[in-house]
Amino acid sequence: MLDKLKQEVYDANMRLPQLDLVTFTWGNVSGIDRDQGLFVIKPSGVDYGDLKPSDMVVVNLKGEVVEGNLNPSSDTPTHTVLYNEFPTIGGIVHTHSPWAVSFAEAGIDVPALGTTHADTFYGDVPVSDALTQAEIENAYEENTGKVIVRTFNERHLDPEAVPAVLVRQHGPFTWGATPDKAVYNAKVLEVVAEMDYHALQLTRDNCRVPQYLLDKHYYRKHGNGAYYGQTNAQSQNHAKHQ
Numbered sequence: 001m002l003d004k005l006k007q008e009v010y011d012a013n014m015r016l017p018q019l020d021l022v023t024f025t026w027g028n029v030s031g032i033d034r035d036q037g038l039f040v041i042k043p044s045g046v047d048y049g050d051l052k053p054s055d056m057v058v059v060n061l062k063g064e065v066v067e068g069n070l071n072p073s074s075d076t077p078t079h080t081v082l083y084n085e086f087p088t089i090g091g092i093v094h095t096h097s098p099w100a101v102s103f104a105e106a107g108i109d110v111p112a113l114g115t116t117h118a119d120t121f122y123g124d125v126p127v128s129d130a131l132t133q134a135e136i137e138n139a140y141e142e143n144t145g146k147v148i149v150r151t152f153n154e155r156h157l158d159p160e161a162v163p164a165v166l167v168r169q170h171g172p173f174t175w176g177a178t179p180d181k182a183v184y185n186a187k188v189l190e191v192v193a194e195m196d197y198h199a200l201q202l203t204r205d206n207c208r209v210p211q212y213l214l215d216k217h218y219y220r221k222h223g224n225g226a227y228y229g230q231t232n233a234q235s236q237n238h239a240k241h242q
């Protein structure tokens with residue numbers, strides 16, 4: 001079942017250690033088949049070096065395992081909430097990448113300070129509220145998803161325009177149209193978090209990007225007016241002549 005998606009999610013999971021986004025077994029990637037209402041996620045606690053595509057666990061949108069011999073990621077309830085509440089996303093990543101986690105632990109948004117940020121995130125990457133003791137002691141991972149959704153609703157954020165969040169005292173979740181895009185967004189978040197940390201060490205002045213620069217860089221790569229990179233035809237033609 002869903003062998004192609006399992007391979008895609010496996011490949012995306014393997015990019016986490018390749019991109020230095022995870023230590024040990026921390027982190028996980030999932031991907032969804034919206035037509036079937038099923039998603040595929042990394043099994044819990046399995047070392048990336050021991051992982052196989054057939055180890056991926058298939059889960060429905062109620063969070064129930066429908067196929068797989070291994071336990072799904074402990075964060076499966078969080079992914080379940082996000083797939084239900086953010087209907088356009090196709091893949092989700094959770095990591096403990098250190099620069100993003102530093103902002104999550106400090107309770108600080110990753111601010112939009114430059115074009116590197118603006119190319120991927122249309123504004124600050126928000127930090128959520130801390131989960132309450134009750135939210136932690138009961139249905140913790142599901143409540144983690146609910147706190148993420150609450151953060152976006154309360155701050156009137158579009159999850160497509162800002163495909164990332166910092167769960168306070170925990171770490172980043174990112175998402176995208178595909179598992180691979182969610183991994184890309186996770187790496188960009190880690191890189192801009194490190195850049196922001198240093199910029200904020202160098203100056204206490206307001207060094208946020210102005211709206212017009214944010215617009216230029218974000219919409220240059222996203223939306224109908226996007227013109228960054230190559231058209232599909234140009235890319236296919238280029239690939240043919242490799």
Ligand SMILES: O=C(CO)[C@@H](O)[C@@H](O)COP(=O)(O)O
Nearest residue numbers: 026027028044045073074075
């Ligand atoms: O956040 C944490 C641990 O704090 C988990 O996401 C991480 O260890 C990965 O757990 P899984 O192996 O996916 O169950």
